Amino acid sequence: xxxxxxxxxxxxxxxxxxxxxxxxxxxxxxxxxxxxxxxxxxxxxxxxxxxxxxxxxxxxxxxxxxxxxxxxxxxxxxxxxxxxxxxxxxxxxxxxxxxxxxxxxxxxxxxxxxxxxxxxxxxxxxxxxxxxxxxxxxxxxxxxxxxxxxxxxxxxxxxxxxxxxxxxxxxxxxxxxxxxxxxxxxxxxxxxxxxxxxxxxxxxxxxxxxxxxxxxxxxxxxxxxxxxxxxxxxxxxxxxxxxxxxxxxxxxxxxxxxxxxxxxxxxxxxxxxxxxxxxxxxxxxxxxxxxxxxxxxxxxxxxxxxxxxxxxxxxxxxxxxxxxxxxxxxxxxxxxxxxxxxxxxxxxxxxxxx
Numbered sequence: 592x593x594x595x596x597x598x599x600x601x602x603x604x605x606x607x608x609x610x611x612x613x614x615x616x617x618x619x620x621x622x623x624x625x626x627x628x629x630x631x632x633x634x635x636x637x638x639x640x641x642x643x644x645x646x647x648x649x650x651x652x653x654x655x656x657x658x659x660x661x662x663x664x665x666x667x668x669x670x671x672x673x674x675x676x677x678x679x680x681x682x683x684x685x686x687x688x689x690x691x692x693x694x695x696x697x698x699x700x701x702x703x704x705x706x707x708x709x710x711x712x713x714x715x716x717x718x719x720x721x722x723x724x725x726x727x728x729x730x731x732x733x734x735x736x737x738x739x740x741x742x743x744x745x746x747x748x749x750x751x752x753x754x755x756x757x758x759x760x761x762x763x764x765x766x767x768x769x770x771x772x773x774x775x776x777x778x779x780x781x782x783x784x785x786x787x788x789x790x791x792x793x794x795x796x797x798x799x800x801x802x803x804x805x806x807x808x809x810x811x812x813x814x815x816x817x818x819x820x821x822x823x824x825x826x827x828x829x830x831x832x833x834x835x836x837x838x839x840x841x842x843x844x845x846x847x848x849x850x851x852x853x854x855x856x857x858x859x860x861x862x863x864x865x866x867x868x869x870x871x872x873x874x875x876x877x878x879x880x881x882x883x884x885x886x887x888x889x890x891x892x893x894x895x896x897x898x899x900x901x902x903x904x905x906x907x908x909x910x911x912x913x914x915x916x917x918x919x920x921x922x923x924x925x926x927x928x929x930x931x932x933x934x935x936x937x938x939x940x941x942x943x944x945x
Contacts, residue, residue: 611736612736612739614626614736615732615762618729618731625719625731628709628712628716628718628719629709632712636705637686641817641818642685643684644685652855653679654693654695654697654887656676657677658676658677658885659675660881661881661882676741678738678740680692680887681738695847696824699827700821701734703770710764725764729764732762743758744762757885758885767821788809792805831845831925832845832847843860844861845860846859846923847925848918850921856889856890857921859885859898861882861883862884863882
């Protein structure tokens with residue numbers, strides 16, 4: 592069955608442009624118009640940036656993306672082994688230059704701003720807009736396209752679908768809609784307050800001298816309104832582990848850890864799926880599980896492959912979920928409430944290589 596499936600796919604395939612980074616498989620047919628919109632939106636990325644250039648070269652923290660996935664049928668359909676990747680995540684400054692992100696919040700904030708801007712642009716042009724009520728609809732990941740890296744999602748081309756929920760939110764159409772509406776409402780309220788203050792002051796001071804002095808202080812700006820979007824910096828752990836919308840019947844495992852001295856932070860998301868026969872037989876016991884994980888970390892020594900394999904190794908007999916052990920010297924800040932966590936003192940796994 593597998594040989595027949597691959598033969599049909601090979602015979603029916605025709606030469607075409609490779610899929611650009613950041614474009615989901617479900618949107619490949621619309622790649623050309625989508626990329627046109629992406630390019631137009633990216634032209635304003637520096638203008639929307641909340642990060643000013645700085646001259647402090649002493650800050651060396653760098654946020655890295657590390658991925659790991661294993662499935663009985665690989666994406667390339669030639670090897671069944673695990674796949675890993677790594678990439679330095681960048682942010683754009685207001686002057687148009689880029690530098691490595693120094694924290695999870697710094698990168699996440701720019702990611703969210705760009706995704707919401709892209710969604711607005713797609714709606715205006717009527718390109719890639721899903722039907723109303725479509726909870727699984729996707730959109731491009733703008734930063735993956737702009738900064739040339741693959742979204743950490745595991746896609747099984749044999750069964751033509753995404754088999755895990757890891758990183759669904761990176762390309763989810765409806766993600767951050769609630770936070771977007773909250774920012775818009777807060778901005779409108781601040782504008783109304785400023786207008787009311789102007790009316791009152793103008794009645795007291797007909798020369799407008801007072802209003803000219805306080806106007807910059809009381810009139811909201813979009814960058815000021817976005818300072819706490821999609822969440823406050825101190826709430827990033829709760830937001831990224833629990834607040835981000837997801838689809839499906841089960842929740843991917845999400846954790847945020849920090850070193851005890853707070854010199855580094857790490858967020859990882861892991862998912863597990865069972866039930867695919869590795870030899871296409873009818874034997875229900877002859878199958879392998881799908882395991883995928885990605886890691887956002889400012890600690891260079893941490894790798895997603897170590898975290899994923901450790902989580903897999905702690906599966907009790909017949910259990911569907913494993914335990915996670917914090918690396919030595921780290922503390923857990925946030926985790927999804929439904930996941931189990933082992934104490935770091937019981938961990939004997941080394942995280943210094945990957």
